[in-house]
Amino acid sequence: MMTTATDAGTIDATADQDPVALAADDITVHFGGLTALSGVSLEVRRGNIVGLVGPNGAGKSTLLAVLSGLLSPDAGKVLLRGDDVTDVSARHRATRGLARTFQQPELFMGLTVREHLVLAYRARVVPHRMWRDMLDPRALFRTSPGEVEKVDGLLELLHLTHVAKAPVAALPLGVIRLVEVGRALASQPRVLLLDEPLSGLDLHGSENLISVFREIVDRSDDGLALVIVEHDVAAVLALSDMVVVLDFGERIAVGTPDKVRSDAAVRAAYLGDVEPPQRTATGQTAAPAVPGSRPEVGGA
Amino acid sequence: MLQFVIAGLVLGGIYAIASAGLVITYTSSGILNFAFGAMAFFIARFYYYLHTQESWSILAAAAVAILIAAPALGIVLYAVLFRYLKLSSPLTKVVATIGLSVALPALATIIFGTGAIQQAPGLAPEPVKVFHFIGVPVTLDQIIVYASVVVIVVAGALVLKYSDVGLKVRAMVDSTAMTDLSGTNPTAISIGVWAVSTFLAGLTGVLAAPIIGLDPINFTLLIAASFAAVIAAKLRNLPVAVGVGLLMGVATSLIQRYLPPASAWTTEIIDAVPFIVITIVLVYNLVRRGRVGETEAWGGALDRAITPQGESKLAASTSTVVETASLNFFGRYAGPLVLVALAVALPLVLGGYWVGLTAQAFAFGVIFLSWTLVTGEGGMLWLCQITFAGVGALTTSQFAGHLGWPVLASVAVGGFVALGLGALIGFLSIRLGDLYVALVTLTFGLLIENLVFTLPRFVNQGLGLTLNRPSFASSDISYSYLCLVAFVIVSLFIVNLRRSTTGLALNAARWSQAGARTSGISVVQMKVLAGATAAFIAGIGGGLLAVAQTTVSPSSFATFAGIVWFAALVTIGIRSTAAALVAALAFVMLPAISQAYLPTWTGNLLPVIFGLGAISAAKYPDGVLAEQSRRLRHLLQRVAPDALADEHFAEEVEAGVVDTEAVGMAPEVAGQLS
Ligand SMILES: Nc1ncnc2c1ncn2[C@@H]1O[C@H](COP(=O)(O)OP(=O)(O)O)[C@@H](O)[C@H]1O
Numbered sequence: 001m002m003t004t005a006t007d008a009g010t011i012d013a014t015a016d017q018d019p020v021a022l023a024a025d026d027i028t029v030h031f032g033g034l035t036a037l038s039g040v041s042l043e044v045r046r047g048n049i050v051g052l053v054g055p056n057g058a059g060k061s062t063l064l065a066v067l068s069g070l071l072s073p074d075a076g077k078v079l080l081r082g083d084d085v086t087d088v089s090a091r092h093r094a095t096r097g098l099a100r101t102f103q104q105p106e107l108f109m110g111l112t113v114r115e116h117l118v119l120a121y122r123a124r125v126v127p128h129r130m131w132r133d134m135l136d137p138r139a140l141f142r143t144s145p146g147e148v149e150k151v152d153g154l155l156e157l158l159h160l161t162h163v164a165k166a167p168v169a170a171l172p173l174g175v176i177r178l179v180e181v182g183r184a185l186a187s188q189p190r191v192l193l194l195d196e197p198l199s200g201l202d203l204h205g206s207e208n209l210i211s212v213f214r215e216i217v218d219r220s221d222d223g224l225a226l227v228i229v230e231h232d233v234a235a236v237l238a239l240s241d242m243v244v245v246l247d248f249g250e251r252i253a254v255g256t257p258d259k260v261r262s263d264a265a266v267r268a269a270y271l272g273d274v275e276p277p278q279r280t281a282t283g284q285t286a287a288p289a290v291p292g293s294r295p296e297v298g299g300a
Numbered sequence: 301m302l303q304f305v306i307a308g309l310v311l312g313g314i315y316a317i318a319s320a321g322l323v324i325t326y327t328s329s330g331i332l333n334f335a336f337g338a339m340a341f342f343i344a345r346f347y348y349y350l351h352t353q354e355s356w357s358i359l360a361a362a363a364v365a366i367l368i369a370a371p372a373l374g375i376v377l378y379a380v381l382f383r384y385l386k387l388s389s390p391l392t393k394v395v396a397t398i399g400l401s402v403a404l405p406a407l408a409t410i411i412f413g414t415g416a417i418q419q420a421p422g423l424a425p426e427p428v429k430v431f432h433f434i435g436v437p438v439t440l441d442q443i444i445v446y447a448s449v450v451v452i453v454v455a456g457a458l459v460l461k462y463s464d465v466g467l468k469v470r471a472m473v474d475s476t477a478m479t480d481l482s483g484t485n486p487t488a489i490s491i492g493v494w495a496v497s498t499f500l501a502g503l504t505g506v507l508a509a510p511i512i513g514l515d516p517i518n519f520t521l522l523i524a525a526s527f528a529a530v531i532a533a534k535l536r537n538l539p540v541a542v543g544v545g546l547l548m549g550v551a552t553s554l555i556q557r558y559l560p561p562a563s564a565w566t567t568e569i570i571d572a573v574p575f576i577v578i579t580i581v582l583v584y585n586l587v588r589r590g591r592v593g594e595t596e597a598w599g600g601a602l603d604r605a606i607t608p609q610g611e612s613k614l615a616a617s618t619s620t621v622v623e624t625a626s627l628n629f630f631g632r633y634a635g636p637l638v639l640v641a642l643a644v645a646l647p648l649v650l651g652g653y654w655v656g657l658t659a660q661a662f663a664f665g666v667i668f669l670s671w672t673l674v675t676g677e678g679g680m681l682w683l684c685q686i687t688f689a690g691v692g693a694l695t696t697s698q699f700a701g702h703l704g705w706p707v708l709a710s711v712a713v714g715g716f717v718a719l720g721l722g723a724l725i726g727f728l729s730i731r732l733g734d735l736y737v738a739l740v741t742l743t744f745g746l747l748i749e750n751l752v753f754t755l756p757r758f759v760n761q762g763l764g765l766t767l768n769r770p771s772f773a774s775s776d777i778s779y780s781y782l783c784l785v786a787f788v789i790v791s792l793f794i795v796n797l798r799r800s801t802t803g804l805a806l807n808a809a810r811w812s813q814a815g816a817r818t819s820g821i822s823v824v825q826m827k828v829l830a831g832a833t834a835a836f837i838a839g840i841g842g843g844l845l846a847v848a849q850t851t852v853s854p855s856s857f858a859t860f861a862g863i864v865w866f867a868a869l870v871t872i873g874i875r876s877t878a879a880a881l882v883a884a885l886a887f888v889m890l891p892a893i894s895q896a897y898l899p900t901w902t903g904n905l906l907p908v909i910f911g912l913g914a915i916s917a918a919k920y921p922d923g924v925l926a927e928q929s930r931r932l933r934h935l936l937q938r939v940a941p942d943a944l945a946d947e948h949f950a951e952e953v954e955a956g957v958v959d960t961e962a963v964g965m966a967p968e969v970a971g972q973l974s
Pocket residue numbers: 031034036054055056057058059060061062063
């Protein structure tokens with residue numbers, strides 16, 4: 001195995017000390033006549049896990065698309081470590097340390113599990129290899145120890161070692177979700193956006209993945225932050241440092257899990273309380289909810 | 301002036317009818333029918349057969365050909381082909397109709413007799429009557445065209461607007477999913493739409509025959525021109541398609557009036573009008589930064605949800621990926637190695653004339669490899685590789701012939717010129733969906749063919765240009781080996797690229813743009829890279845081919861010939877470099893064998909086979925070679941279960957992690973593994 005001088009193995013660790021890793025400021029998105037997000041703000045601090053919850057169609061995936069640069073908002077700004085990246089492409093946000101997974105998995109059907117991780121690692125750490133390897137007959141063997149360590153470590157962490165060589169096309173959904181998380185982590189992100197990472201997993205799988213999330217955040221030395229979109233509100237409340245609740249494109253609550261759990265607007269949105277709340281902490285009126293159609297707030 | 305408008309409305313009317321036929325099948329089934337011209341030719345040829353060869357009366361022949369045979373053709377094709385394509389990827393749909401466009405004219409020649417027919421009568425009795433309309437002479441044939449357009453537009457509008465069927469068709473145009481859910485029967489409507497579309501194809505054919513003759517190339521060119529109207533209509537808007545079709549005809553006619561009539565350029569510009577229209581429309585869309593993709597054009601969110609967009613893409617059937625993973629070193633490489641050994645032996649075994657052909661075949665192999673890269677690996681359906689080959693060949697002739705450069709250096713220059721063009725096309729087509737990419741590259745090929753390949757310095761009074769082989773490889777046998785070496789080098793390059801970081805990134809860009817971009821991979825760079833590299837390879841192959849033949853004539857690089865090349869390659873397999881070699885040998889050797897030893901009609905059988913082969917790509921995306929070697933492997937695995945299997949993969953299957961059934965892996969293989 002050969003090492004090249006260009007492959008430092010890590011990203012520059014000159015972490016600027018801005019405590020806010022990622023922020024969305026007053027984001028508005030329209031799809032034709034439909035307002036998918038109206039004036040939503042969000043702040044993700046270094047080393048934090050932020051839960052983003054809300055009923056189906058609330059605009060959670062749309063917000064992640066705006067944050068990751070796949071969709072440009074009609075109004076509002078996105079800040080990555082203090083820099084305005086609203087006009088920066090998805091690709092360049094990725095090279096600045098923003099990674100994500102998708103609700104509908106977006107894997108590369110021709111590649112194996114390991115290749116997904118290797119590619120994501122190289123795209124971030126040694127991007128020039130995407131061009132240079134084409135003409136290098138030794139490309140096949142040029143793996144740096146840093147890469148092997150990182151990739152194998154992640155495969156181990158996510159319990160993917162035994163399927164490392166399998167093409168993703170042959171894998172069941174539960175494993176595919178893990179591969180998406182692995183690919184995102186292999187790019188050594190500073191902020192990781194997860195869109196319903198637990199759906200499709202069984203109980204054991206979910207618990208396992210939740211402990212992985214806790215572990216990677218705790219272990220990270222440059223303050224990795226997570227944003228988790230989840231249906232399973234109980235799981236999110238248990239895991240998160242901060243929770244943001246969306247409903248019909250509006251932010252109806254934000255705060256610590258405890259605060260959100262007792263929030264009247266949230267209870268209305270989720271439980272369809274008979275008495276509609278007048279005003280919420282954020283000053284916005286919650287939309288009327290359809291009784292019985294919303295999942296329960298954990299512990300409520 | 302008026303005279304030119306009236307004359308222009310004839311061509312315009314034919315464009316309009318054809319575009320209407322194209323738009324209705326696209327809106328109802330998502331299939332842009334590249335075989336529309338071939339269908340028109342087939343019916344027109346049948347009409348000629350009945351009326352001229354069998355002396356039927358005009359009315360009887362027209363009724364049987366246009367009103368019975370044409371719709372019947374549509375219904376049969378729907379039953380055996382189109383209905384299976386409905387949920388396929390755009391790529392598969394295009395390839396299948398391209399296959400059809402290759403097979404149908406050859407089939408017509410086999411059935412009805414040989415040869416392009418220059419003079420074909422239309423629907424007007426001969427001698428054709430001429431009327432005078434405000435001092436402008438108008439033939440009865442022309443009047444029939446106008447009448448047909450008026451009848452079709454009025455009847456179409458009435459049916460769509462007021463009838464029950466029209467309502468259902470419009471509902472289906474808006475959303476197949478909705479029609480499915482609401483219980484109307486889309487199958488009956490689809491059959492009807494295809495019957496109407498082939499009726500329009502037949503009518504187009506019979507109307508166009510007196511103007512353009514009965515030549516399949518002219519027909520496909522005519523329909524390619526109608527694509528301009530279809531693209532301007534964003535594939536769906538019937539009135540716009542008809543209007544643009546009519547306008548294009550008038551524009552063509554007016555150019556004829558205002559440009560100097562004797563200039564050679566005038567004729568070429570006239571031929572190029574539709575392609576200039578396509579270019580303008582696409583550049584306009586590009587500048588507006590709108591993405592032009594068939595997904596937007598087809599149905600709503602619900603349709604997209606039920607339509608497998610990423611799945612069943614041509615040439616990367618995931619089952620093959622899985623199956624390859626299940627093989628060990630011997631299982632993977634024995635086939636290609638045997639093949640190369642055979643190729644090395646070939647020039648030694650064969651004699652005289654045939655050795656010269658192997659040199660050509662190996663050069664063809666290099667050209668085919670450019671598709672292996674751009675379509676097989678990159679998933680981009682480029683239909684202009686023959687144009688790049690032509691550019692390579694002509695550049696080679698200019699540098700080696702006129703400037704006296706060493707011939708191999710000239711071949712390299714040709715490769716670089718092609719590379720530049722490939723990068724340009726790659727960049728221009730970045731925002732386009734698969735279907736538009738196919739259209740743009742086809743248009744580009746036709747533009748270069750009409751505007752550049754016809755220049756006097758290349759045509760050289762129809763003689764072409766001569767080239768000398770390099771002194772160290774002047775004999776057929778040594779030049780064969782030179783080409784084989786080139787083939788092997790390019791193959792190794794592709795195999796290396798496939799497994800390098802570049803190949804991984806290319807694969808990422810192909811399968812998920814969102815996934816690639818959010819992983820920090822530039823989809824634009826990867827596509828331009830694949831396109832430009834493939835163009836370079838095609839350019840080199842074209843240069844080598846020209847040197848093998850020792851003459852270059854631009855007419856051998858006609859865009860539609862390239863479509864037959866493509867069909868041949870898809871038939872054998874577009875994913876593997878070994879398949880490129882087999883396809884090239886088959887493509888060059890089989891016609892020669894048929895010419896030397898078999899009855900003449902067998903010469904037309906090959907395009908039919910290649911055409912049907914390309915159609916079957918919908919079912920076997922990896923082609924004949926992969927399919928047959930898979931069968932061979934399964935046989936071997938029954939005899940010696942462990943000989944080819946990768947141990948690691950077997951463990952995974954055993955552990956139940958890999959779901960072999962989910963990817964359609966052959967049960968024999970899966971059985972062997974677990
Ligand atoms: N591309 C799109 N075009 C039109 N409407 C969309 C699009 N994407 C999402 N929407 C709509 O925006 C709203 C929010 O969707 P989404 O963000 O996916 O919700 P969530 O992820 O919270 O379930 C929904 O009403 C959805 O139908």
